[in-house]
Amino acid sequence: MHTMLFKGAAAGVALLALTGLAGAEVLARAAADLNIRSGPGPQYPIVGVIGVNEEAEIEGCREGSKWCAVNHAGVNGWAYSDYLSAPFEGGGDYVVVTERPAEALPPVSFEATSTIEVEPFHGELIGRKTAIGTVEPIAPPPAEVTTYIQSNRVEPVYLEGEAVVGAVVPETVELREIPDYEYRYVYVNQQPVLIEPETRRIVYVVR
Known part of the structure; x- marks a missing residue:
């Protein structure tokens, strides 16, 4: 690629x-x-x-x-x-x-x-911009979940837009499992996010 x-x-x-x-x-x-x-x-x-x-x-x-x-x-x-x-x-x-x-x-x-080298975009974050603010983030995840995400870092996928709660990740993006946890994770535009697997909607941005 x-x-x-x-x-x-x-x-x-x-x-x-x-x-x-x-x-x-x-x-x-x-x-x-x-x-x-x-x-x-x-x-x-x-x-x-x-x-x-x-x-x-x-x-x-x-x-x-x-x-x-x-x-x-x-x-x-x-x-x-x-x-x-x-x-x-x-x-x-x-x-x-x-x-x-x-x-x-x-x-x-x-x-x-300076020069920054990144992978090409793999699509765009989906969702009506006017509805983004209506989606509430989940409660902060347990410390062990954050530690797992940071210890099992994956290559980021670059999508047109910005990683915010309520945006939907396209089907082309592979979601990663977290042991004994209902949500998945992925790094979007260098930002780790938690995803609801059924809707592929971002429910939490790990900062």
Whole structure:
């Protein structure tokens, strides 16, 4: 299987060039615990998390992409906009950022400072973005489950999107069993997650 090279910032260093609307930051709300990554893609390291219902400033979005430059609690990085919503018209109803008006946010460019090598994408995480926040995560797993997952690490599968509770892993992804435990696990975009085998829905993200 061929690998793809991504120009990435492994240490979270990126150059942002905002064009269009200056000072047009939008305050957006996360529908689920949402990773902040050092670059615009799931192959980049996680540098922070926007908690469910917490807000972050969106400085702009990469043109032709669902990845947006964000700032949350002093952490700058990139987040997947399917799981962010904002009132774009003077404090009205919240709209998923992916469905934002084209003129609502300026385009942001990304210039990498190093090269990251990852496997090709094997599909995408499934599920309506507007329904993600309605799925409650399970209680934190027992310590022995977390230890087993970390001790039996498997190669991550890269899927378009972000690993959040409520998203569904496609049938092409092999789920791994955990001894004496009802849920399965897999590493999605470098993130270990617990999966309900009947629905293939992510029920917990191990952080």
